[in-house]
Amino acid sequence: MSDLNEVGDRDNWICWLCDTPVDADASVNSDRGPSVDSYSVAKSKKNVVTVERLAHRDCNTMKGKKPPVVAWSPELLVVDPSPIVATVDRLERKGGREVIARCPSQEDAEQASEWLLDRLSRYAPDLAVSTQITSGGGQYMLFIQAD
Structure with a gap:
């Protein structure tokens, strides 16, 4: 230790x-x-x-x-955010890419992306991840991908 x-x-x-x-x-x-x-x-x-x-x-x-919960920042405007701990666990085991949140604007998605990458640098420092934002249906999807 x-x-x-x-x-x-x-x-x-x-x-x-x-x-x-x-x-x-x-x-x-x-x-x-x-x-x-x-x-x-x-x-x-x-x-x-x-x-x-x-x-x-x-x-x-x-x-x-009880299982740990890493909460999303209340300052972010995200809709239906995925649980961070469960998403990271899946990415560590399987790799790939997942939708982690929806945002109403490009700016909200960019803020959520920056916050998430910063938070994951402390939560899972050995997991190499990137984010991607795509638009569709009047919203912006925030994806997280294991690199």
């Missing part, structure tokens, strides 16, 4: 679950204190990689009780 400060510095002291700052000086026993969340990813039958990310202690604890 990596040192808490190494993981915190790498993740810019931002919780991967709630996307808010983690106080590096808070006690690790405090609910809002820092903790390292780790999980294993099987790249093949013989190659298992352990991924470590920074989380608040209470965010990390709640993740053990």
Whole structure:
């Protein structure tokens, strides 16, 4: 397991679950204190990689009780957004491309795309993804694709 400060510095002291700052000086026993969340990813039958990310202690604890949810920013104008965690899990396993949200304007879709790529750089830093925006039916579809 990596040192808490190494993981915190790498993740810019931002919780991967709630996307808010983690106080590096808070006690690790405090609910809002820092903790390292780790999980294993099987790249093949013989190659298992352990991924470590920074989380608040209470965010990390709640993740053990219920599946994690990475919420879309309330500042974005997106319609029928797909759950980010489930979409990333599918892309990690299968690759490909998926519609992740619909937006009423090109500008809204571009803002959602920028936010999503930034958020995924912290949530799934090892997953190479890109976004694509297509228009149709008076709306703009935001696609995410595993590269």
